[in-house]
Amino acid sequence: MAATRGGASSARGGATSMRGPMDLFVRKLETAIARNKREKLRQQNIKEACNKEAIRKVHRYIVRWFYQAEIPLNLVKLKSFQEMLWAVGSFGPNLPAPSYHALRIPLLNEELDYTKGLLKGHKEQ
Known part of the structure; x- marks a missing residue:
């Protein structure tokens, strides 16, 4: 009985040690x-x-x-x-929609300044 258990567990151990591609997920x-x-x-x-x-x-x-x-x-x-x-x-x-003018000038300028700020950190490196 002990030999059977040992054999079964080693067989099971062998099966679990083989890993397939789905085991990564x-x-x-x-x-x-x-x-x-x-x-x-x-x-x-x-x-x-x-x-x-x-x-x-x-x-x-x-x-x-x-x-x-x-x-x-x-x-x-x-x-x-x-x-x-x-x-x-x-x-x-x-929430009011932004106006055409707000999108074109002040909001676009704010986004440009934000992007330039992000680039400063990369340029310094």
Whole structure:
């Protein structure tokens, strides 16, 4: 019996010592499987269901603006896009849109100064 256990554990040990490409992404497979099962088996509550509709509606406004302005969709990947959405959302529903003049002159100059400040640190190195 002891020999069988030793043989089984060494066989199991040999199997676990072989690592595949997915092992780089998942540290503990059992934990990942358990978490996945919990997420799949959880029932959605009414707030989440309503929230999904609200999110879908806002996303439609965003994509409509992208299409009308003919802005490349890959700009969504920029960190500044996510920061902008966070700032608008945290301000709330009464955020006034910046004027054309404000975008062209003072805000653009502020962003230019900010960028120059970032470059100073790199030029000094």
